[in-house]
Amino acid sequence: MKLAKALLLVVLTLSFTAKANNERSIEVDKQYTTKHTTKINGKKVKYTATTGTQPVWDKEGKATASLFYTYYQRSDIDDNAKRPLMISFNGGPGSASVWMHIAYTGPKVLNVDSEGYPLQPYGVKTNPYSILDVADIVFVNPVNTGYSRVLPDKDGKMPSKEKQKEMFFGVNADVKYLAEWISTFVTRNNRWRSPKYLIGESYGTTRVSGLALELQKRQWMYINGVILVSPTDIGIKREGPVKAANRLPYFAAAAWYHQALSDDLQQLSLDDLLSQVESFTVNEYLPALAKGGFISAEEKQVISETVAKYSGLSVEAVLNNNLDINNSFFWKELLRDRKKTIGRLDSRYLGIDKKVAGARPDYNAELTSWLHSFTPAINYYLREELGYKTDLKYNMFGNVHPWDRSKNKTGENLRLAMAQNPYLKVMLQSGYFDGATNYFDAKYTMWQLDPSGQMQERLSFKGYESGHMMYLRREDLKQSNQDIREFIKQSLPSEEQAAKY
Template sequence: MRRLVLAAALTSALLAHSAVAYADQKADRQEAATSDIESPDAALLKSQTSQTEGSVTVAGKRIDYRAVAGTLVLHGQGDKEHEPTASVFYVAYFKKDATPGKRPITFLYNGGPGSATVWLHMGAFGPRRVVTNDDTHTPPAPYRLINNDSSLLDASDLVFIDAPGAGFSRLIADEKDPAKRAELMKMRKQDIYSVDGDARAFAQFITQFLSRYNRWNSPKYLFGESYGTTRSAVLANILQNQMHVDLNGVILLSQILSFDTSIDGPEHNPGIDLPYVLALPTFAATAYYHHRLPEQPAALEPFLAEVERFAGGEYAAALFAGANLEPARKQAIAEKLHAYTGLPVDYLLRANLRVTGGMFEQSLLANDSMTAGRLDSRFSGPSLDPLAKNAGYDPLIASIAPTYVALFNDYVRQQLKFGDDRTYRLFADIEEWGMKHDGHDGALNVMGDLATTMKTNPQLKVLLTGGYYDVATPYFAAKYEMAHLPIPASLQKNIRQAWYPAGHMVYAHEPSLKALHDDVARFIDETSRQP
């Protein structure tokens, strides 16, 4: 499951066992036990909204907005088109006194899969921003919620969407009989908790939203983080080629399109060495940040350019040789890896030159009995088990999740006037995620979906963004995926890239959040103008 859980993503396997998630699940069970036995999902069958007003100051300019917190009800397809399947929660921000048909609109979501979108909402682009420590554990409550000077409302109206089953979103099984309801809920999970089912649900939500708020003629954007980038590739293809919705742009943060490039668990896929090659620059960046290199470079980016050349050249060739690699050459490669990662030469030799993400996180700071972060390797925390091979938790999640949980639960009820007597789930209760895509089994790869969308809509622009300190979805892997999209060379010009000295959740580093905002706002401005 480690390979799937990528939310600003954010390791649901870790949070699902946290005290917060446990309390949410317990509250949900109590809620279900006391609900109307005759119609347990009755409250979910009708869309709901709560409208409020507010303002945010971005770059010294005040923006007045109307906020809508609410739900839309999704339905089945074909002969089941009248059968409700899910109630999806969203928070939309509309700039006042703007012309809806000309004002850009951006649909934002985190990953997981099955994550709520509290992270992008409260950490990145909503009108209020959670304050957390830069690379250390944020102290306990009371926490701070401030005006977000990097809110994207200066460039676009915003719609933050919680995945089905997460946040206030819920699957619907409209059956009175408990046995039939349980069977129907099982079917809902099998359908929606899957690569294609999830994307279809988001596509239906977006088209409903465009109709409800008269936004069909607005410039339209998708913004996905982590698994949300995987979703965006499939979703954009569905919108373009099944629903005939042209998008102006797709914005990808902390991308993973091909799971064969993941540094999480490559040891279970022997013979495929690409993940080790693509993760090496991130390992080097992390060692640079923590001053674990034998010789500290003067600057990060020139150093990473050097590591990238080594990774794609000598290192890749050495791994390709496998058992045929000469001992002297293996020793030389191990010594070069030591120079770039700070890991001991003997450790690298025992690892056969192949270090997974979990091994690196556990080993880099081992002399101090500390574990480096996965989603943001700038963070570190005491090792749960100093003798373990892999890291046992992610210090970033432990550092910031309680702040987001507390402040969103307060904000949504006090400011947005929604959610009384409801439980907000950080993650959906997903036992298994259906990885079959477009009828194919095997490692998930949605590069073809994005390529198809770009070919059938050659005006579509893509902005790829990410952090140098992201071990979960290494930046060099994202660059590799973009360079290998099956598209004509002429369409490569439609792709822009921006990288920041931050982790998976780029916005957790305030200077990087400002740069991310500026890059995204410029991208939207330039791609939403009339020709």
Template sequence: MATTFKNILCFSLLLLSLPLLAQEKKDSTKAVPPAKSFISSHQGTFGGKTIRYKATAKETHLKNDRDEAVASIWSVAYTQEGLTDLSKRPVTFVFNGGPGSASIWLHMGMFGPQIVKLDSDAKKDDGAAPYTLSENKYALLDLTDLVFIDPVGTGYSRVVGKGKVEDFWGLNEDAASIAKFMRLWITENKRWLSPKYIAGESFGTTRAVAVANALEGGGQNMALNGLILISQALDYDGSTSIHDNITSYLTYLPSMAATAWYHKKAGQGKTLEAFVEECRQFTYDTYAPALYRGTLLNSTAQNAIAEKLSYFIGLDKDYILKSNLTVLVPRFQKQLLADKGLAIGRLDGRFMGDEADDVASEPHLGDPSDYQLSSAYTAALNHFYASVLKVDMDRPYLTSNDEVGEKWRWRTVPDGKYWEPTPVNVARQLGETMRRNTAMKVLVASGYYDLICPFFDTEYTFARNGIVPERVTKTYYEGGHMMYTHEPDLIKLAGDIRKFLTE
């Protein structure tokens, strides 16, 4: 009898707990909050023309095959008002890189209607508030509408509902989500007949090529008119400074020479362009064969190469010999101005940081061309959102998110398919897309002092991979990775893009 009573009690408790278990299962997937939208009207002078435009800052829900929202993409669109024929009005989609960076840098530094003002000559830190925002008279709103996109995990963009970060944090996954967002935006805004461009920076150029490729599939082929690649990173062999990567020793050398010239450690009495060209020829004709010979070089040849490298990059010949004729970029950053106790920037070699440890093998504070700018950009964007666009969100805007990069999936094939890790390379995708889409053209903008994505790597990458050279324009600037922080380059880059969009 006691056992029967016990069984009845357990069964009763189980029945009582079932609704609670069902509720717990139901609550395991968070309810998807409504997408927020903030719309405002503005007027500004761009390219010498007065333009009335609408700013739409909003969340867009991406859905899975079961029509369930899985991600919320944050974007800010600036669209000209008063137009009747939208087929003549281009639209340019803009994003930065990382992976894990929001679009803040191109938004508040280059393309947006207002930009933050900083020391153009890289002599002063951004310091603390207040910072100065000004109307960006070089912005392109007289020529094209602009849509700034923050990929999932950056800005205000995030996974929602049943979404998982692994569905978005990967090379292919990221490209698919951005392509889906672009198609949604184009459809919602009735812009299928409008000319379409993508502008990306750094990993954003990797993304731009992958997205252009993704837009060809999915049963909704969207042909792009052009790509604007700022500080391109299509083949990571040429932008990864590590031991035994011969390609990187070659591609970084002219950027080191340009940076040494800037700091008056090399090439004095010559123009930057002439000195860079001299280094190009040495790299092609002498340095490359020497690197492939390695220890087969005799001591006389090694000394000759070391002397020439010292001439170009301003480091001591003995240090170069001890480095086996191959100086890694982080070591160059620390060594170039070692006599002054300063480390130079990686994103932009013009910047200098005073570090406590002067004998470290590489900068230990971080990148001065990053930490001397980021506070101003962050404050400027938050102020602009709140005060000008009237954005009111319930969470912080993530200008960058390290977790994205830490969990990023570089694998380019599905699980279960044989694959060995290789350097990231979407350059051949670009070549193939250009050959299928014979109207697509490409602008590649490179900074001489960029020690992340070197300008010589652009020349190396675009000379192969099936890329169509007749439809590629390469431009150069006396700045770094974000060349627009140097005001003369901002003006020149804006002019080069204007020419690209109108030719």
């Protein structure tokens, strides 16, 4: 009888263990490291790649979530005290770090053609322009993106949706917990002495702008540089006539790419064309829009003709929109006569709609193309090349909504962080064919970031002949990485240069 009870206990124990082991859950705090060699700009570079998870803790020290990350560290460097550390975020909000990880700054990039279009077999190849030669990089996946997940509470229950929003899913909550996470990561990896940089793409620019000050104020960690890739408004309002006028330079760029402009404009270089359009936008188009319905008929006609000339649209289309053309209409209208639509995030991409009629495209042509490449590549790469194996689904886009966008002062926080830290420099990078976060909006944000003009020399802008993810185009992959490399070098103070005005 005793033997039978003992056997039953063993069976029940094994059954419970099997059930526990079969749960599809995150490893809360685990790391795996592999060794690699690559060539960057023709020179051999040895590095380690650490994939793993690190917890987020509440005030009581209870793990509330675990974030998945990939950390690349050059292994042929003896002392990392002077070795820069780049902390990388993508956007959404709700987007994994996959985009810049395997297409921009990391040691591997997608198997795509020279313009960024998908190729099979899907996968990755060496990135000969990676910034790993000058900086170590950690790619961070915020809660519910990639393999990062919310954890059950002390009673084994998942927090309510409202509680999760309070903890993670909002402009300020996001910045607060990520700053704590970064502090722990820097401590664990002995990087406190290293120069540090934040890079964010799209909504990630809101994130890193807020982090710059949060790290200074709450973690006492000072950053050398912030890179804003295809930036959002970072809390700096662009509304009304400004919002409408700022679209025109992007319209001109997209129309130029598709050869939808007059012969005299098509013969110009893109830089020369945009210089013309930007001048018209600020000096004539914006004041005309500001007059609203009280603009004279004569001025409205003159302005509409110039807007039509630069945008590739008809004068009738401009007038019918009261000079204010929204993006969706432009993406549908520009090539309507060719029965094609153009992409939102990258207007080089073409789409086919069910009907030529209508005011907006049926789908985002560029995003469907990108998901072709990124999804299989990241799943293959993490599992088969970096050895991180899990049954969790890699969330390209995670469930983080509704997102609390209230009290967004991230742009002002970035300005204050710069004012408090004389070392801190900021660079913006934009693709001219990006219709979601257009390049002229980025310039406008840069102009408004420091109204005093006293930090102007610490702000810079770089533009590229591609879209939201400018690095997908091989020529821009090379140039944009080189721009980051030079930005890092220029923002490293000499040993005698003190942090003072």
